[in-house]
Amino acid sequence: MPQMIFVNLPVADIARSRTFYQALGFTINEQFSDETTACVVISDTIFVMILNHERFQGFATLPRADTAKSTAALIALSRDDRVAVDAIMAAALANGGSEPKAAVDHGFMYQRTFMDPDGNVFEPFWMDPGAVNG
Numbered sequence: 786m787p788q789m790i791f792v793n794l795p796v797a798d799i800a801r802s803r804t805f806y807q808a809l810g811f812t813i814n815e816q817f818s819d820e821t822t823a824c825v826v827i828s829d830t831i832f833v834m835i836l837n838h839e840r841f842q843g844f845a846t847l848p849r850a851d852t853a854k855s856t857a858a859l860i861a862l863s864r865d866d867r868v869a870v871d872a873i874m875a876a877a878l879a880n881g882g883s884e885p886k887a888a889v890d891h892g893f894m895y896q897r898t899f900m901d902p903d904g905n906v907f908e909p910f911w912m913d914p915g916a917v918n919g
Contacts, residue, residue, distance in 0.1 A: 790831050792833045812825075860907045861909075864911050874909065897910075
């Protein structure tokens with residue numbers, strides 16, 4: 786079985802967050818979703834578990850970070866090319882996300898940053914594998 790990652794994120798409104806992540810092109814695994822949680826499928830091995838604040842706190846060992854005042858995590862998400870980076874950004878911005886800083890273009894790597902409606906930070910990026918290995 787391949788190794789998988791489940792990123793757990795606190796959100797204020799499950800329905801709003803479901804709509805946001807589906808607008809980015811991801812699906813919801815209903816088998817692992819209910820009124821307090823939704824399983825966002827990013828790939829066969831990457832999942833984002835969005836949990837309402839109470840449910841999240843039930844798993845956390847420390848208080849939930851206030852993403853309006855601090856960054857809890859930076860979630861880098863590879864995309865197939867620059868166009869795909871810009872496409873996910875456009876979807877995020879059109880559906881309640883925000884862009885806290887300008888795009889970064891290193892030539893061999895292109896990165897943008899968006900915050901979901903709850904302030905969780907994603908950094909979609911494209912990197913030229915040939916430039917890294919060469």
